[in-house]
Amino acid sequence: MNLDALYSELTLKPAAKIAMVVLDGLGDIAVKENGYLTPLEAAHTPHLDALSKLGAQGRMIPVAPGITPGSGPGHLALFGYDPIDYQVGRGVIEALGLGLDLQAGDVAARANFCTLDARRIVTDRRAGRIATEVCEELCETLARKIKKVDDAEVIIRAGKGHRFVVVFRGKGLQGPLTDADPHREGLPIPSAAPVDPKSAKAKKTAKLVAGFYQQALPLLAGKSPANGFLMRGIAHQPEIPLFADRYGLKAACLAVYPMYKGLAQLVGMTKIEGPQTIAQQFERFHAERASYDFFFIHYKYPDMYGEDGNFAAKKKAIEEFDAALPVLTRQMPDVLAITADHSTPAPIKGHSWHPQPVLLISEWSGWDKLDRFTETGANQGSLGVFEAKHLIRLIQANARMLDKFGA
Amino acid sequence: MNLDALYSELTLKPAAKIAMVVLDGLGDIAVKENGYLTPLEAAHTPHLDALSKLGAQGRMIPVAPGITPGSGPGHLALFGYDPIDYQVGRGVIEALGLGLDLQAGDVAARANFCTLDARRIVTDRRAGRIATEVCEELCETLARKIKKVDDAEVIIRAGKGHRFVVVFRGKGLQGPLTDADPHREGLPIPSAAPVDPKSAKAKKTAKLVAGFYQQALPLLAGKSPANGFLMRGIAHQPEIPLFADRYGLKAACLAVYPMYKGLAQLVGMTKIEGPQTIAQQFERFHAERASYDFFFIHYKYPDMYGEDGNFAAKKKAIEEFDAALPVLTRQMPDVLAITADHSTPAPIKGHSWHPQPVLLISEWSGWDKLDRFTETGANQGSLGVFEAKHLIRLIQANARMLDKFGA
Numbered sequence: 172m173n174l175d176a177l178y179s180e181l182t183l184k185p186a187a188k189i190a191m192v193v194l195d196g197l198g199d200i201a202v203k204e205n206g207y208l209t210p211l212e213a214a215h216t217p218h219l220d221a222l223s224k225l226g227a228q229g230r231m232i233p234v235a236p237g238i239t240p241g242s243g244p245g246h247l248a249l250f251g252y253d254p255i256d257y258q259v260g261r262g263v264i265e266a267l268g269l270g271l272d273l274q275a276g277d278v279a280a281r282a283n284f285c286t287l288d289a290r291r292i293v294t295d296r297r298a299g300r301i302a303t304e305v306c307e308e309l310c311e312t313l314a315r316k317i318k319k320v321d322d323a324e325v326i327i328r329a330g331k332g333h334r335f336v337v338v339f340r341g342k343g344l345q346g347p348l349t350d351a352d353p354h355r356e357g358l359p360i361p362s363a364a365p366v367d368p369k370s371a372k373a374k375k376t377a378k379l380v381a382g383f384y385q386q387a388l389p390l391l392a393g394k395s396p397a398n399g400f401l402m403r404g405i406a407h408q409p410e411i412p413l414f415a416d417r418y419g420l421k422a423a424c425l426a427v428y429p430m431y432k433g434l435a436q437l438v439g440m441t442k443i444e445g446p447q448t449i450a451q452q453f454e455r456f457h458a459e460r461a462s463y464d465f466f467f468i469h470y471k472y473p474d475m476y477g478e479d480g481n482f483a484a485k486k487k488a489i490e491e492f493d494a495a496l497p498v499l500t501r502q503m504p505d506v507l508a509i510t511a512d513h514s515t516p517a518p519i520k521g522h523s524w525h526p527q528p529v530l531l532i533s534e535w536s537g538w539d540k541l542d543r544f545t546e547t548g549a550n551q552g553s554l555g556v557f558e559a560k561h562l563i564r565l566i567q568a569n570a571r572m573l574d575k576f577g578a
Numbered sequence: 579m580n581l582d583a584l585y586s587e588l589t590l591k592p593a594a595k596i597a598m599v600v601l602d603g604l605g606d607i608a609v610k611e612n613g614y615l616t617p618l619e620a621a622h623t624p625h626l627d628a629l630s631k632l633g634a635q636g637r638m639i640p641v642a643p644g645i646t647p648g649s650g651p652g653h654l655a656l657f658g659y660d661p662i663d664y665q666v667g668r669g670v671i672e673a674l675g676l677g678l679d680l681q682a683g684d685v686a687a688r689a690n691f692c693t694l695d696a697r698r699i700v701t702d703r704r705a706g707r708i709a710t711e712v713c714e715e716l717c718e719t720l721a722r723k724i725k726k727v728d729d730a731e732v733i734i735r736a737g738k739g740h741r742f743v744v745v746f747r748g749k750g751l752q753g754p755l756t757d758a759d760p761h762r763e764g765l766p767i768p769s770a771a772p773v774d775p776k777s778a779k780a781k782k783t784a785k786l787v788a789g790f791y792q793q794a795l796p797l798l799a800g801k802s803p804a805n806g807f808l809m810r811g812i813a814h815q816p817e818i819p820l821f822a823d824r825y826g827l828k829a830a831c832l833a834v835y836p837m838y839k840g841l842a843q844l845v846g847m848t849k850i851e852g853p854q855t856i857a858q859q860f861e862r863f864h865a866e867r868a869s870y871d872f873f874f875i876h877y878k879y880p881d882m883y884g885e886d887g888n889f890a891a892k893k894k895a896i897e898e899f900d901a902a903l904p905v906l907t908r909q910m911p912d913v914l915a916i917t918a919d920h921s922t923p924a925p926i927k928g929h930s931w932h933p934q935p936v937l938l939i940s941e942w943s944g945w946d947k948l949d950r951f952t953e954t955g956a957n958q959g960s961l962g963v964f965e966a967k968h969l970i971r972l973i974q975a976n977a978r979m980l981d982k983f984g985a
Contacts (some may be wrong), residue, residue, distance in 0.1 A: 172662050174642055181645065229963075535926060537607025538614055540954050553637065553933065553953065555963025561643035568644035568931040575929060576641055577648035577661065578671040578811070 175417075177576070178564060182419045185464045187505035187533075187570035189420070190456060191562075193249060193467065194492060195242075195431075196474025198230075198514025198527035198546060199485070210473070210486040210517065211528070212545045218496035219530075222509070223544040226532035229554025230546070231562060233513045239524045245512030246434040250414060250467075251563030259437065260346055260406025266336045267433020269328045273408045278339045278346055278376050280405040284309060284397035285333075285360075291399070293356050297333045298397035309397055310335050313387055320382040337402065339379050345372035346406030351380060353401075360384075363405055380405065413439035414465075418563060419572065423459060425452040426469035435467050449491070453498035466504070474522075477515030485517055506533040506569045508562060509544065526556055533569035582824075584983065585971060589826045592871045594912035594940075594977035596827070597863060598969075600656060600874065601899060602649075602838075603881025605637075605921025605934035605953060606892070617880070617893040617924065618935070619952045625903035626937075629916070630951040633939035636961025637953070638969060640920045646931045652919030653841040657821060657874075658970030666844065667753055667813025673743045674840020676735045680815045685746040685753055685783050687812040691716060691804035692740075692767075698806070700763050704740045705804035716804055717742050720794055727789040744809065746786050752779035753813030758787060760808075767791075770812055787812065820846035821872075825974060830866060832859040833876035842874050856898070860905035873911070881929075884922030892924055913940040913976045915969060916951065933963055940976035 199209035206213070233240045234254050243264045244254030262279035273279060284306065286295035301309075310329035317325050323341030330336060348363040363380040365373030380402065391398045414422050424435030424442050432442045443459060446452040449470050456466050472488035499507075511527035528549035541548040550556075554565065567573050606616035613620070640647045641661050650671045651661030669686035680686060691713065693702035708716075717736035724732050730748030737743060755770040770787040772780030787809065798805045821829050823846075831842030831849050839849045850866060853859040856877050863873050879895035906914075917936035920929050935956035948955040957963075961972065974980050 172665070174662065177642075177645075177662060534609075535607065535923070535930070537609060537616075537923070537932065537953075539957065540608065540614070551958050553957050553963075555637065555933070555957070557643060557963070564642070564644035565931075566644075568646070573644055573646065573931070575646045575648055577651040577665065578668040 178573070179417070181574045181576055182567070183572045183574050185420055185570055185572045187464070187572070188460055189465045189506040189566055189570055190499070190504035191249065191465070191467050191508045191510070191566065192470070192499070194470050194473050194489070194509070194511050196477045196513060196515025196522065197489070197511035198516070198525050199477065200514070200516045200518060200525060201547070202518050204518065205482050209546050210482055210489055212547065214486045214489040214493065216489065216493040216543070218493045218500070219509070219544045220542060222496070222500070222507070222532060223530060223541055223548070224538060225536070226530050227536045227539050227554050228528065228530050228541055228544065228549040228552030230526035230549050230556045231510065231529050231559040232526050232556065233524070233559050235558075237524045239522050240513050241522065242430055242512065243434060246431065248559035249510070249512055249562060250438050251418065251560055252411065252438070253560050257409060257411055259409060261404025262336065262406055263408050264430065265330070265404070266328070266338055267437070268430035269330055269336055270429035270433070271326065271328055271336065271338060272436070273338065273433070274340065275408050275410050276344060278344045278405060278407045280337045280380070280402040282335050282337050282400050282402045283333045284335070285399045285401050286396045287399035291359050293353055293358060293360060293399065293401070295396060296356055296401065301333050301397050303329070303331055305397065306330070306333055306335060309391070309394070312390060316390055317383065317386050320379050320386065323379050325383065333397070337383065339376065343372050344376045344379070344407055345370055346376060348373060348377055348380065348405040350405070351384070351402040360399065360401060363402060376405070408437070411438055415439055418465070418567060420465040421463050422465040422467065423463040424467045424469070425455055426467070427452070428469070428471050431469040431471070440467060448495070450495040450498050453495060456499060457502060473511070474515045477517050478521060480517050480520040482517040506566050508566055510562065527559070529554065529562060531565060531569065535569050535571070585980070586824070588981045588983055589974065590979045590981050592827055592977055592979045594871070594979070595867055596872045596913040596973055596977055597906070597911035598656065598872070598874050598915045598917070598973065599877070599906070601877050601880050601896070601916070601918050603884045603920060603922025603929065604896070604918035605932050606884065606923045607921070607925060607932055608954070609925050611925065612889050616953050617889055617896055619954065621893045621896040621900065623896065623900040623950070625900045625907070626916070626951045627949060629903070629907070629914070629939060630937060630948055630955070631945060632943070633937050633945065634943045634961050635938070635946050635948055635951065635956040635959030636936050637933035637956050637963045638917065638936050638966040639933050639963065640931070640966050644931045646929050647920050648929065649837060649919065650841060653838065655966035656917070656919055656969060657845050658825065658967055659818065659845070660967050664816060664818055666816060668811025669743065669813055670815050671837065672737070672811070673735070673745055674844070675837035676737055676743050677836040677840070678733065678735055678743065678745060679843070680745065680840070681747065682815050682817050683751060685751045685812060685814045687744045687787070687809040689742050689744050689807050689809045690740045691742070692806045692808050693803045694806035698766050700760055700765060700767060700806065700808070702803060703763055703808065708740050708804050710736070710738055712804065713737070713740055713742060716798070716801070719797060723797055724790065724793050727786050727793065730786050732790065740804070744790065746783065750779050751783045751786070751814055752777055753783060755780060755784055755787065755812040757812070758791070758809040767806065767808060770809060783812070815844070818845055822846055825872070825970060826979065827872040828870050829872040829874065830870040831874045831876070832862055833874070834859070835876070835878050838876040838878075847874060855902070857902040857905050860902060863906060864909060880918070881922045884924050885928060887924050887927040889924040913973050915973055917969065934966070936961065936969060938972060938976060942976050942978070
């Protein structure tokens, strides 16, 4: 019997209010240059310390041993979906990051302007890194002139610098396609082709992409330096079972950055708009408490400063989070998980494979005799080291919404 | 390659005496009301303390993250069977609990007397909770008059209060069936139907159940308040590979309560009858030591008091167990595992999903530098947090009966 089917069979109606608080990229490593402390260990965190005396700890493998996840797989695992079974293309993630409301079946591509010579050979893959304003102008030109390719709607949205996103919305579309990108200069733009040559839907999609190039390239002719563009990560938004159906939980997203709202929306969470700071997000949790069972609360900054390799700023971001915590704990959620989608160690300046720490608090979590919430402490927690995709099941158990299995 | 097949291939003849001692429901959680100690932590356990200095510790996930097991899945996992692959119906568990000697293929149902009105509508699902003696009398009446339905033998055994068990023994029977129970008052008794409508064996079984109702209801007509009965959890005893074949171990069960004897018998262990106390069970281990390789020794009381929410009594049950331990350790088993089938935290007053602690001792286990055997200590043990179904393989390894894999 399939484990997901068993969980579904055991799922009861929720009577608890659940908060999953994600400090993006929280996990770190203890190295000499930082005095063998992680930012979480070095930070002054009186409120997290107090919470650690109420809960169980552990560490979570974001995807599989040694695998460094992007934000997509990291969050899908937190939402309880195996990130290897549910892969979301880069185009889709980029579109979500730009705040586009994608629908299942939409095909999205990351695109960027480039420079072509007279023989349509790519001479600069980033078109001299044009300014964002130039990119916006070019995208507006394209969007004004190209509404449809064949029977599919086309949506174009400018990103930062030379980057933009193209979405095709129509019936019977499917990715993935190979990249319309030679990945180095000196070559022409290859056609995007179906990765699965037997897929009729992918063939149709490849024809759409070719049609888009046919309409768009003439509109850029004569522009300089951006007279061409490349498309990568062309794939459709996959069908993902809805969070509400899978866990019996009505869920809301309290995130500030569009990509995380988009990832929550992918699984059918309601996006709550407005809050800009973590304190405002916590306030809003209380305001919306009656309307939802589950709240995904996202805090971006540990990841941002981890990516910068800025230990001090990452530590400070954690302290600022800690300072806001009393707003949340004014009325405790019945089940509270504080964790990360992955580690972003400052010494690595990027996401990593290191298991992120997790603190799980409920009336039934028990206390692991740990006085702080840290990576080193979490190693000794009762939750052990486990795959992040299982966290949601532990949360359901603590919400007392998983029935007993067998007599 | 299938992992079980690999283990089989590597299995050598045993030259060790193994004892798996199960303190039912031992695991617990540290909460404020109990001074942040579990019963195991609070208990005075000089003999367990001494044993902890000989062994390795860890915690075991009974089934899968967040899943609370019944006694059936809990023990099947301890016996090394994936409890999701080997599901045993509630009727079978109940029959085992009443001491019935089931055979593979027998179909068992939990039943209870109810009250029907003139139109055969259920007016009381528990027939006013009749006394056990009344139930026994009614069961005797039914058993005397109904020996067979079609070509299947019928076995009826009274339980506590209004509860009893019906077993159908014949060729080509199979469950599961839907319940012959409306699950609330004001409705007639529905027919039990095959869960898999394509199963001819389940259809035959459903016909048997209907035939049983046809014979039994007239015998109860005019009785009050128990003039009807409901049947639930109707399923056959599954084919389970024998313990001896699977592990190369001749196994015996030293349990006091019928259900645990029944679960051991399900996998082909020999039931050793007689001992009523844990000290007597340990004595009997020595007496039978030469005759078996593996002893499953079951101690019920931590679970019983955990279910009652009685922290003090659970602690005392652990202390009584500890006091009896010198009887066992007078001549140490070559491999000794002390663990639980699941946690039954006193604050929860029931089984739970929390990983149970395990202590594994052999000449080859090593010592984890832990001075006591507790939940918190076990978090730091060398065995880590692992699925309970793997324990038997660690036991085999410590018994030096798993050959090297590969060159």
